[in-house]
Amino acid sequence: DVKVTQSSRYLVKRTGEKVFLECVQDMDHENMFWYRQDPGLGLRLIYFSYDVKMKEKGDIPEGYSVSREKKERFSLILESASTNQTSMYLCASSPHRQGSEAFFGQGTRLTVV
Amino acid sequence: GESVGLHLPTLSVQEGDNSIINCAYSNSASDYFIWYKQESGKGPQFIIDIRSNMDKRQGQRVTVLLNKTVKHLSLQIAATQPGDSAVYFCAENAGGTSYGKLTFGQGTILTVHP
DSSP states (O other): OOOEEESOSEEEEOTTOOEEEEEEESSOOSEEEEEEEETTTEEEEEEEESSTTOOEEOSOOTTEEEEEEETTEEEEEESSOOGGGOEEEEEEEEOSSTTOOOEEOOOEEEEEO | OOOOOOOOOEEEEETTSOEEEEEEOOOTTOOEEEEEEEOTTSOOEEEEEEETTOSEEEOSSEEEEEETTTTEEEEEESSOOGGGOEEEEEEEEOOTTOTTOEEEOOOEEEEEEO
8 A cells, every 4th residue: 555654743843943744655655745725725835846856836835845855754844833834744655647637634723832 | 803714514313314415516527525524523534435437336325416507516324323423525627637636515414413
């Protein structure tokens, strides 16, 4: 089975802190994604990556950056956390081909106080 | 000031009934569609997918229908069970070079009453 593992289930951080959310997948997938999920808004794409050291902005990249130094790991970085970044963050991976489902991690519930 | 949240569509059914969840998608170039189920405290899980060259696909107790003319997708769940209670999302892939990049709908809450 594909496994996508996010490093934390719950995080509480202070405003202004630099926050790292880590994600690892074990299926050698080329694609990795970070989504944010808020009530009533579905999943919104923050950033994605098709390959190591490659990244592209999604729909809501402001206030975030990412790092992909190894194929299996994709990190989301909040440079200076703000209260409006309190949310559920979901990491996903998929093969780089047409018609591919994405496999999701269990999510990280981040609260910024 | 007071914030007004968006409310998800909801569907309540009795155990054993059939459920139909609908989704309108936006991009006429989308060529691949997926339904995901998300239970409380978990990430979304794949249910069934369909490509744009099909209009119907069946799985175990689930059927997805695609109407490209009106850009509409539906998920039918037969003999709904309490374990089917969850939020259901449709997702579309725009095709071309956007391999794997999915755009999600807002979701529908399904509640199954015993």
